[in-house]
Amino acid sequence: MTKKSADELRSARWFAPDDLRSFGHRSRFMQMGYGPADWAGKPVIAIVNTWSDVNQCHAHFKQRVDDVKRGVLQAGGFPVELPAISLSEPIVKPTTMLYRNFLAMETEELLRSHPVDGAVLMGGCDKTTPGLVMGALSMGLPFVFLPAGPMLRGNWKGQVLGSGSDAWKYWDERRAGRITEAQWQELEAGIARSHGTCMTMGTAATMMGIAEAVGFTLPGASSIPAADAGHVRMSAECGRRAVQMVWEDLTPAKLLTRESFLNGITCAMAMGCSTNAIIHLVALSRRAGCAVTLDDFDAASRQVPVIANIRPSGDRYLMEDFFYAGGLPGMLERIRGHLHLDALTVNGRTLGDNIAGAEVYDDDVIRPLSNPIYAEGALAVLRGNLAPDGVVIKPSACAPHLLRHNGRALVFDDYPALKKATDDPDLDVSAKDILVLRYAGPLGGPGMPEWGMLPIPTKLVKAGVTDMLRLSDARMSGTSYGACMLHCAPEAYVGGPLALVQTGDRISVDVPARRIHLEVSDDELARRRAAWVPPPPRYERGYGWIFSRHILQADQGCDFDFLETGFGAPVAEPSIY
16 A cells, blocks of 8 residues: 655645745644644644533543544644534434534534544534534545443442433333332432443444444444443544554545445344434435435345344343443444445455454344344334335334334324323323324424424323334434334425324324325325415524525435535635635
């Protein structure tokens, strides 16, 4: 492999010329205490850090950035930290999904506008992984993704607690009057007891795992718990590797193929992934010019079994157990027959090389193919007159008797109305009904909030009902579970068929046949469409106004149309005069 020379470094455009403008660049760096020995002839590595005081998942990034810098310096590079929007999943409202593309734009422009040659991307909390990587893909510089890692197991009175999944479980217990306020407060203190991401197989764990399978991380990086000393060492190794990638000129365009993203889909299925994997991986692949579609997910779901026994698809274990059992390399080795093993990764080796010889140390945590958690994949894509562009369900996390069902629709146009109704002890509802929430999609939400795990009505919870079919154009947390049909496309806000459903209509669902059907005649639907009135704009100024005019639908990854690779010619390097 031919090594790039120092005068070919992108950062040399800022620092090397003997002119007035470069004098200014050098003098301002010297103003910060640096000197020519720091940058001359060295790759400048941007460390894009999504730490903040309100991002619990990234609390350790304030220290980990120093470990990355240590690695960069060890390899002969010059590290510079560039902070980016933090996107704390439980704190940012109305939803972090509103700002994923904001982070992608920020990342792309941070890398473009500064004198950097490569990058380490520090993320993990749900939208930070796709947001950072989408921006870096569009910029095209060599980069390594550093996953935040999962937090430690939760604990309450000796019981292991899982992020999100047990919150929903015990909230239903609280609604039913079986948990006291004091016990609820104890649960609050015990469910999240270290830095790091959710330790269930939620969106954070899913996307970190996908990032490794596609080739964006170092081998094994996605499974290391945030509090483990191995995470410190991995952070330094990311810094060292970023420097080497610059010299090798190992850009995303040289690494990635469509097969790379198909590996991501295969990994997602075996993990029992979050439904959000579809939206993010579709967006990532389209940024890379290697588009995958909902059909690719559905095809993989029929071939790849769920073998990671991690909640909520699994019945017992959490990400800390997954790490001890062999982590992602061990799981990928077990499904190697479903993978494209010649796909390259950021360490310059193939995926097949990276997982060769990886072991599994607990066959109940990472199951053999002969004893899967779920024989088919974690996700299924249904289509029909109610969802022409697809609706997503996670069959591995819902009650089996609901996979074929016909029920009466109970329709709500906003979440407050839904919440009020489900708390009403006199609500006319049965466990055979299908709850429907609409106007909660990319435009309608706005930002497609995680409202899709619609609450089971309190009267049914008290009667012992634990699952029922629910349908929406929203998303749901990857830590959620239940028979929730999500991402209905086109969404109701743009006049999708979901906007035409009325309470009392019959909806038939057949997951094995991948079919959803609204049992209303075409003539009646045409009459309803003629009477439908579009809702008012959600925003009339600011970022939300931009979002509303450029967001794509769920089946297209919810990227901004103008950010996709095919929208226009590549952006040129910035002028320096």
